[in-house]
Amino acid sequence: MANFTEDQLIQLKTALEKRYLALKDEVNNELSRARATRDPEQDVYADNSPDDLDTALIDRQINEMRELEMSMEYLNELEFGDCIDCGGEIGFERLLAQPSAQRCIECQSKYEKAFPQEANPSL
Numbered sequence: 001m002a003n004f005t006e007d008q009l010i011q012l013k014t015a016l017e018k019r020y021l022a023l024k025d026e027v028n029n030e031l032s033r034a035r036a037t038r039d040p041e042q043d044v045y046a047d048n049s050p051d052d053l054d055t056a057l058i059d060r061q062i063n064e065m066r067e068l069e070m071s072m073e074y075l076n077e078l079e080f081g082d083c084i085d086c087g088g089e090i091g092f093e094r095l096l097a098q099p100s101a102q103r104c105i106e107c108q109s110k111y112e113k114a115f116p117q118e119a120n121p122s123l
């Protein structure tokens with residue numbers, strides 16, 4: 001595990017939880033917005049394309065929530081902060097800015113080159 005101080009761990013844990021709750025809120029808001037704006041009369045036609053729910057957005061948010069859950073588990077198992085590809089340190093600043101980060105910057109840029117669609121989902 002990367003060498004974090006107690007204080008840094010607390011900050012990272014807080015950042016993870018905050019991000020997680022924010023995402024949860026966003027997903028809930030998106031779901032209730034889609035439900036609220038649904039026109040019952042159009043449901044007959046919209047059966048195969050459910051209302052205007054932004055499923056791509058929700059998919060991304062749920063994916064990030066899963067990553068955050070994993071990170072929160074790692075945090076307890078003291079494996080937190082290590083790059084899943086090279087095993088090196090991800091870095092405190094990077095984790096604080098992006099709590100779901102699972103790779104160091106180097107491996108992340110390699111990963112994004114290898115999987116450009118996944119890293120930059122088209123909007």
Ligand SMILES: [Zn+2]
Nearest residue numbers: 083086104107
């Ligand atoms: Zn790495």
